[in-house]
Amino acid sequence: MLVRFWGTRGSLPVALTAPSVRQKIVGALAAANGMRFDDADAIDRFVDELGFAAGATYGGATPCVELEVQGPSYIICDMGSGLRSFGLDSIRRNAEGHARAYNFFLSHLHWDHIMGFPFFTPAFDPEAQIRIHSAHPDAEQALRRQQEEISFPVPFDWLRADIAFVTMAEGQPIEVDGLVVEAKAQKHSHVSYGYRFTDRDGCITIYSTDSEHKPSDMEDEAAFIDFFRDADLVVCDTMYSLAESVSMKEDWGHSSNIVAIDLCHEAGAKRLALFHHEPTYEDEDIQRMHEESIRYEQLTRERSPLDVICAYDGLEVRI
Template sequence: MKVRFWGTRGSLPVAQKAAAIRDKIAAALVAADGRRFSDLDEARAFADDELEFAVSGTYGGATSCVEIEAGPEDGEQAFILCDLGSGAREFGLDAMGRCARGHARVYHLFMSHFHWDHIMGFPFFVPVFDPETKIVIHSGHADAEEALRRQQEEISFPVAFDWLRAQISFVTLETGKPYEIGAVTVELIEQNHSHKSYGYRFTDAAGTSVVYSTDSEHKVDRMDQEAAFVAFFGDCDLVICDTMYSLADSASMKEDWGHSSNVVAIDLCHQAQARRLALFHHEPTYSDADIQRMHQESIRYEELTREGAPLKVICAYDGLTVEI
């Protein structure tokens, strides 16, 4: 399995401001300490090897969109995509290139829910304009089609849903049932979020599993009620989890906002004996330095609370590929 992150922010897309770019350049120059580079490749190697990620890169600004690649690498299997945030535009362009090289023009899209940050990429998702493309939109919500059609009404967007040329269908899934879809078995779980959200577990023929669980609030003072999620995350190879807030924020001024914290995600993954956790759905007001700091604190918290096998904590960013 491969997991590609096309959008990792929550709530709304964000862009790097000029001042932030200037500060990164200034920090890199200080770190270089007067050394000279013979060419761009040498400078890139310095950036990769000696600069911290918050200086040399960015966690990105596109909203939720994650691709899961399962099955043979020859392109016979359908695309599997979780959510249609603004990252779906970049994914769609890349996917069309792969289709031009022979990949199947079939997409299985799995929707956590239909708040705007998770569907805003759909009107710019290029495959919807290809008449040879088949798109199946899976969700636990019976009103999925209504949500996407409403977004493309004339008052909101100039291209009506009925003008799309792909073969688009909608399937409502139920919790507690396994579904064989493409190269994976899919299960879903209902989550605590406004108008409900759903988490998904994908398992391939080799038993490798990935959980996509975003926009789900887990209350730190009610962890005894989280047994269903511990079971859902159980023995998982990678859990992609909503870690939008710090523990202090999630338990105080942002309680009942439908999101969770890095600390609770680690606790759940420890109980579930998951092997890897990806911090995801980053707060839009957080800078790259803020997100990197949360990642470092998460690694330290995991080490301090570990009782069994290590849980590897990674931090998702736009463009990250994880091989499992």
């Protein structure tokens, strides 16, 4: 299984500003301090040494994650603004022989998780088949509503792909192209659902975003430990610090890096991807949270190590 991250921010898309780009360039030149580079490879190595926040960016597209598996269709979690880039890339792959079949799994219907669909080019392809899986019976209503004339110039009925909606039930697994998929309700406004994907080889990926975990509700936390059990990769909402999540942003429907690590440790998960980054965080803030998460994991580890990575737009993870 190959997991591709097309969008990793939460709430709304953000972009690097001119001052932010300038700051990265100034920082890189200051770090070079008169160094000479013989070729482009030497420059690449130097940029790697700068650290991710100084030499790259975590990106600003809202949630969209692809799971490449053995089946013929595309498997996509959420339709955030990152969906536009995925759609264009899938057209390239379709030209190389990939089936024009798309299976979506929606965590919930808030705008940052569906706003990419009006810009999803394959939806205009009459040869494309699109199946939208959700545990929300009002998923079709939400997607149609955002393309009403008051909000968008192209109505939903102008789309030419074969589009159908599939309503899932919590705790009742379904099979899609060899993947076994199970949905789990999460604490979030209008309810969010996490998904557990198990492929033919037994590889397990968890997609769990927009989920608030309360230390006071240990019964619910035990259920999530079971849901994350033995996962190869857990993509988890880590929008806030622990202090934020239990104080001024309590009941906002999001979680922290600390709680995610604790859950993954208890569940025996192998790898955690920090996800749904706060839109006000600069790259340096996200990198700092990642570094603190690695240290916390090391300090609290009791059994096998948990590999803590930080999702960014364009990241690929093979499991």
